[in-house]
Amino acid sequence: MPIVYAVAVMCALGAVFGVVLSFADKKFAVPVDERVQLIREKLAGANCGACGFPGCDGFAEAVAKGEAPVNGCPPGGSDTATALAEIMGVSVGVGVQEVARLRCQGEKGVANESFEYDGIKTCFAASEFSGGPKACQYSCIGLGDCMRACVFDAIEIVNGIAVINPDKCTACGMCVDACPRNLIALLPKESTVLVRCMSLNNARVTRQSCSKGCIGCKRCEKACEFDAIHVVNGIAVIDAEKCTNCKACVEVCPNACITVA
């Protein structure tokens, strides 16, 4: 007989809890935006932080709330932006696709070495010591701080200098922050004509330290028909908006420091 009571009590309790729970479910329901999950699936998923939000999850939530732009994921590029725009039901503006470019050509044999560096193998440590092992204090040190920062495996160190693979680069900007010399910049992928030197040294020092350094001779400035290249602080700078990639400056540069990527 006691077993009947036990079963009855359990059933009664079950019924009471069931009613309470179903009531609570209705009363305290939190509206879930199912778009967050959809958006999260479309992202690049590297948690690189280039969007400025705490990882991909944070970005997905922000997009669903309308706090972040649908094209705010640089690694995802235009594919992700289009997919996100579809989910959110908005139209995406066609942004300029950027890519990281190294503004130095100081590989072995081009930039002179001033001493043999035997210390800790990071660019930061080397640059803190007497201005680094290369004769130019603005040159790429080539110990790979950017390579280690890149989560997309787009940077290699070849012949003592960083080489960025534009096909793998997603313009997340991690390498830009990692470079102690500030040599990497995000530039429009379409502008292929680049000044690959950042040396603020005077012409004499630049010539002594590197065979491909910009000496500020202004020949490129004169050759340009579109007013797109100017020498600022002794270094040539290209205005990407005006540049037509005509390569007139590349041909006149005496030190081959303007190149076509």
Added chain:
Amino acid sequence: MSLFTFRGGVHPLKERGAGKDATCSKAIREFVPEVVYIPLDTHIGSASTPCVKRGDTVLMGQKIADAVGGIGIPVHASVSGTVKEVGNMQMLRKMSSPYIAIENDGNDTWAELKPMENYENASREEIISAIKEAGICGMGGASFPTHVKLNLPEGKTVDTVLVNGAECETFLTADDRLMVEQPEGIIKGLLIAMRAVDAKKGIICIEDNKPAAIETIKKAVSNASNVEVAILQTKYPQGGEKQLIDAVLKRQVPSGGLPMDVHAVVINVGTAKAISEAVLEGKPLISRITTVTGAVKEPDNLLIRVGTRVIDAVNACGGYTETPGKILFGGSMTGNAIPNDEVPITKANNGIVVFNEQEAKTPEEFACIRCSRCVDVCPIMLAPYELKVLLSKGDLDGAKEKNLEDCILCGACSYICPARRVLTPAFKEGKDMLAMRRKKA
């Protein structure tokens, strides 16, 4: 009598007398080069601005560059002659550091000197400004401007001035020889520094491996009632500021604090001597004693002018015995390698140690075996192996939490590590990164 010491530390190159045998009994010899390249930014603080130009005639001790900012110091001509060049060259810290080159006329004509008359009645401010005008910075290696150290902020008091004659670094004997040959200058400098900070007591601290220095200093202090001599156990880094205070006064400088927080000030013996010359004779700091040793023909202690190039100093000691692999400013524990041998000597340069190519090789690094010897020897009780793991993962915040910033970069952990882990350089990089991050923020 038991000797003063601290917890931890190592005995580098004990079996070889820490490389000191070559120079410890040689008398100081003066050397004057034909051209000096006087660096303007080797002290902590902003670079001084040149106030002479090319072609000017300068006298020895004449001011050639003005101090910039609160912790800047002026720079003086270390020879008399003609200014040959005002330019930039590669030095210890930067690729392009300013310097003034002066061609020596060989006469050593002093500029007009203004000794402080009656210094015993001078106020603290007058003494400190005389020290600043003489361009004195810490001569033990860190080159922190001395007038800043002695100028106590409101509310801080100092009861003891310690003179650091420990010279625990390997190879160097410059302080040792200075104590043996010129004890009077050191004691006068100490008394002036005590007046400048209003301290009641002065202690000259010497390691027990320098019996000659202990004897001369003891004899010299016998008529100064408020100065004592403390004999320290020979151990590295006994001459570290915080270790010295811990050993002698049994006080611990708090994390991130300064010696003045525990009512003490520490100055190097060379600095003490420079202070006495500045105040009593009006002479600015233009020369110092530097040990030149290692792979040179005749290792020696040179009384050398600030701005002498390393190559000139080495040639004054007979030149290299073999191809140099690495040249250090300072001893082998905390010394910095220099980029080439044309770098000039600074006010803080207590030694030039030349390694041959064999000695300069960096040993291969192996995995940590968790023996914790680094923890045993760390004088500030950090866990170096743990910091290294955090830093190699790039976890700067984690390392900061484990007190990376308290590391004094003494190198004891790197020295003792059986796996030859690159510990101290990694900590230096980490500290530099934290400093950089603070600057950016």
